Amino acid sequence: GTSVMEEILARVVAPLPSYETRDKSPPPPESTSLEFMNYYRGLEKEDKVDFLSKLSQECGVDHKTVSELATKLLDTQRRDQATILQAEDRLRYSLTPRYKQLFSHVSRVEGGVKFLVDLRADLLEILASKASENPHIRDLNGTLKSLLSKWFAVGLLRLERITWQSPCEILQKISQYEAVHPVRNWTDLKRRVGPYRRCYAFTHAAMPGEPLVVLHVALTEDISDNIQSIVREFATLDAEEDINKINSAIFYSISSTQAGLQGVELGNYLIKRVVRELQSEFPHMAQFSSLSPIPGFCSWLQGLLSQYRKEGRGADLLSEQEWSEVAQALDSNAGTPPVDSLRKLIATGEWTRSEKLCLALEPVLMRLCAWYLYGEKRRGFALNPVANFHLQNGATMWRINWRADTSPRGVANSCGIMVNYRYFLNETTNNSVLYLQNKAVAASEQVLGLVSQFQKNSKL
Numbered sequence: 001g002t003s004v005m006e007e008i009l010a011r012v013v014a015p016l017p018s019y020e021t022r023d024k025s026p027p028p029p030e031s032t033s034l035e036f037m038n039y040y041r042g043l044e045k046e047d048k049v050d051f052l053s054k055l056s057q058e059c060g061v062d063h064k065t066v067s068e069l070a071t072k073l074l075d076t077q078r079r080d081q082a083t084i085l086q087a088e089d090r091l092r093y094s095l096t097p098r099y100k101q102l103f104s105h106v107s108r109v110e111g112g113v114k115f116l117v118d119l120r121a122d123l124l125e126i127l128a129s130k131a132s133e134n135p136h137i138r139d140l141n142g143t144l145k146s147l148l149s150k151w152f153a154v155g156l157l158r159l160e161r162i163t164w165q166s167p168c169e170i171l172q173k174i175s176q177y178e179a180v181h182p183v184r185n186w187t188d189l190k191r192r193v194g195p196y197r198r199c200y201a202f203t204h205a206a207m208p209g210e211p212l213v214v215l216h217v218a219l220t221e222d223i224s225d226n227i228q229s230i231v232r233e234f235a236t237l238d239a240e241e242d243i244n245k246i247n248s249a250i251f252y253s254i255s256s257t258q259a260g261l262q263g264v265e266l267g268n269y270l271i272k273r274v275v276r277e278l279q280s281e282f283p284h285m286a287q288f289s290s291l292s293p294i295p296g297f298c299s300w301l302q303g304l305l306s307q308y309r310k311e312g313r314g315a316d317l318l319s320e321q322e323w324s325e326v327a328q329a330l331d332s333n334a335g336t337p338p339v340d341s342l343r344k345l346i347a348t349g350e351w352t353r354s355e356k357l358c359l360a361l362e363p364v365l366m367r368l369c370a371w372y373l374y375g376e377k378r379r380g381f382a383l384n385p386v387a388n389f390h391l392q393n394g395a396t397m398w399r400i401n402w403r404a405d406t407s408p409r410g411v412a413n414s415c416g417i418m419v420n421y422r423y424f425l426n427e428t429t430n431n432s433v434l435y436l437q438n439k440a441v442a443a444s445e446q447v448l449g450l451v452s453q454f455q456k457n458s459k460l
């Protein structure tokens with residue numbers, strides 16, 4: 001019950017030491033941290049919400065002391081610098097939430113950091129599901145994220161190359177965590193760490209044996225325009241790598257494995273670190289690009305089609321010529337309104353079986369996809385999460401590829417289209433700043449051309 005929670009919190013979360021003794025007070029015994037961890041682990045999901053809510057509200061900042069010290073600071077404004085700095089430092093210290101000290105103590109016991117990573121995952125779930133309206137929970141999450149960002153700073157991470165000689169438990173995790181192109185069997189896994197492939201992960205001493213974020217790379221001659229040649233094809237016969245065939249690095253899958261480290265930007269750091277690693281192994285390597293899925297394009301398109309149908313604006317999405325080609329390819333009876341039949345086709349993926357339909361739909365779907373990636377926004381940033389990730393890293397939306405993923409999932413998610421986000425190494429820093437500050441999307445001529453076709457067509 002809640003009284004037990006209050007009793008635990010009162011015992012486990014030490015009060016903030018006084019300003020004078022702030023550097024002298026000894027940390028609580030490890031047993032206190034372990035008790036906190038065990039108690040929390042034993043809670044049911046819904047009790048965790050209650051407990052974290054109490055922790056954030058009752059073990060945070062002493063607001064009364066803060067306002068007293070803020071007033072004192074205002075009173076010293078006409079005093080000498082030393083007195084003002086002293087008053088500021090007292091105020092700063094009083095803004096330390098008690099739970100921040102608790103987290104620091106927990107981080108020093110065995111398994112404490114991993115415990116806090118998982119606790120933050122619970123916090124993110126509570127915030128996402130709005131399971132609690134308590135405003136203090138946001139502060140709790142912010143404090144924990146800033147601690148984790150320090151503990152998992154890129155300088156403290158270890159880059160590990162995963163090969164067929166890596167321990168089974170790591171290979172098993174790599175296979176289990178692969179979120180983008182699921183590993184099907186041992187042969188498939190062996191292929192992904194074999195010739196013309198690289199697999200890298202960041203690990204951290206506080207979480208031994210746990211790959212925090214995993215990047216899969218294909219070493220190719222040119223920038224890949226389809227995923228089949230990377231994950232489907234038979235294993236190459238030659239065991240070694242012919243260096244002359246390696247000019248490009250294609251990032252075809254990246255996954256972070258710890259939900260609690262969201263926002264710590266591990267994926268971004270890993271890509272940058274792997275680029276440097278590959279440049280030292282292949283000094284002549286000149287092209288670095290992703291080959292990325294476009295999750296959400298089909299559902300966005302279905303929404304657009306139903307909206308346009310409702311508004312009787314189907315004609316805006318396809319030209320007369322294109323509608324008639326679709327109707328012809330369907331040799332549909334004039335009855336079914338074309339927008340409905342198009343929606344059904346997309347929903348079932350039927351259209352990929354007809355060459356005529358593919359030809360008729362290619363220009364349409366390509367320009368709609370270009371607009372979805374380049375034009376559709378959420379709070380000013382790219383609506384598509386993968387686009388937003390690579391654009392934040394400073395990549396350029398470089399090439400949209402037709403029939404790049406012909407798997408059922410690829411057709412169902414994005415009409416089989418994939419996109420290359422290209423890393424022009426001397427432009428990423430600048431692109432990233434322009435994207436984050438001005439929401440400017442770096443895009444190639446091909447992409448901009450498709451976008452302007454969409455705009456001309458839809459008289460946007």
Ligand SMILES: CC(C)(COP(=O)(O)OP(=O)(O)O)[C@@H](O)C(=O)NCCC(N)=O
Nearest residue numbers: 179254255256262263264265266267268
């Ligand atoms: C794309 C990923 C790796 C970005 O992670 P990261 O760089 O740590 O960003 P963030 O989670 O710190 O915002 C992450 O969002 C992820 O694993 N997404 C699901 C799989 C995918 N590649 O879309």
